[in-house]
Structure formats: structure tokens, C-alpha cells
Amino acid sequence: MGILEGKSVLVAGVTMNTSIGYRVAELAQAEGAKVVVSNFGRAMSLTARVLKRLDPQPPLLELDVTNDEHLATLADRLREHVDRLDGVVHSIAYANPERALGGAFLGTQWEDVGASLQTSAYSLASLTTACQPLFGGAASVVGLTFDARQSWPAYDWMGVSKAALESVSRYLARYLGPRGVRCNLVAAGPLDTIAKKAIPGAEKFNDVWGERAPLGWDPSDTTPAAKAVVALLSDWFPATTGEMVHVDGGLHSTGA
Secondary structure (H helix, E strand, O other): OOOOOOOEEEEEOOOOOOOHHHHHHHHHHHOOOEEEEEEOOOHHHHHHHHHOOOOOOOOEEEOOOOOHHHHHHHHHHHHOOOOOEEEEEEOOOOOOOOOOOOOOHHHOOHHHHHHHHHHHHHHHHHHHHHHHHHEEEEEEEEEEEOOOOOOOOOOHHHHHHHHHHHHHHHHHHHHHHHHOEEEEEEEEOOOOOHHHHOOOOOOHHHHHHHHHOOOOOOOOOOHHHHHHHHHHHOOOOOOOOOOEEEEOOOHHHOOO
16 A cells, blocks of 8 residues: 555646656656646646556646635535545646846846736645645645755746745644644755756756765656655655755755
């Protein structure tokens, strides 16, 4: 019996099979969970295509986390597939690659900053709130971050957004803990996803991790990060909330 046997999980933000979210969905199903996946807009067709690789093929819902109507109707649309939700995976982030990343920090306008903060950070709270009616007592919310306790070259306003995400997660842990809901983050090292490839200069991260990660680091392997997400979704961390689990080959623990 898998560690998610009998549980229902929403994985929000799956686009390609190279994403952490996709690997989470795959592993969660292998561990016994019923999985529902979401994306929106033109990316829906890509998601539908990669989901055909999974058996069983998860239902796909359209969910733009900046769309109030999508959020307001989410619980009812989820009920068409599951009776309750035991877990939510937030695999969502966005910043304009030309105007908010790659060294453009000082010239980025509020319009782009606001879009990044809403999509990448505030959405953890709005998505969790939209899913609350389906939480049957204990539930686990897990988000994905790239450790934002320090600045990174080229990461710019996405770094700021991830710092906000990490704070949002701690406040969700505070306010939802009394209701039995845990909220944690997995801080993965650099992975060769669509999101990373959109960041100008992000390939330099691979060099840093290759030189300094004590355990080594494979930027093409999403499995370690996905396993951490699945573990946090399970009942094996019943008293852990407001935490950020590093899955980065240990680089966060090293100095120069």
C-alpha cells in the first residue's frame, strides 16, 4: 500500500513532463492517490498531451489563479471528480522574462512586479482558500520554491516573489494549522524545466551546483524534489508545517 493510498490530490500548474508537478502527479498516483491536474489557456493542450502518459490519466481542470471566477468555481468543479481534497500542490510561478528577469531588476515596472507577485506568491493563499471547502479535516498544502533567503544572479523579481511565497506559506501554516491543514515548501535546486529555461542566464546555476553541491546535482532529474513533495503530502509529517525542505544536493548548507 502506498503512502498516499486513498487520498485525493490537486496538482496545480503542470505543463510538461519535465516539470516537478508532472513527476509529483506520477509518483502520487504510484503511491495510491487520486490526482487531479490543472493548467489554463494555451498551455492546456500541452498538459492534456503529457497527461496521456499517465495511467490512469488524471482529470484536467482549467485554472488561472489570477481569475476570480476560476477560483470561485474551483471547489464545485473538483467535486465532479473527488469527494474531498487531502492535498494541494502549488507548482505555479510567473515573471516576464524580458522585463523582470535576467538583470532587469532596477528597471522593472510595478505592472510586471505585481503580476509576478500575484501569480507566484499570492496565489498560494488564493488557491488554498478556494480548495478549503473540500478539505476533510487534515490536509497538506505543498508549494515549490527556489530558496529566496539570498539574491541570485538573473532571478531578480522572481526571487522577490519566491521570498513572498515563503512568507505566505508561513502565514498559511499559522492560520490553517488549527484546522488541521499543514503548509510547507520544497526548495529544489535548479532543474531544466520550461520555467528555468525562460530565465536569461539561468544555465549558470548548473555550474554553481555542479561545483558546490555536496551530494552532487542532476538538473535533469525532478524525482528527488517530487519525492519530497509526495512525502509532505503523506501522513509521515503529521507535525510539520511552515517548513521549507531543501532538496538541492545540500548546496544551501555550504559557504564559499
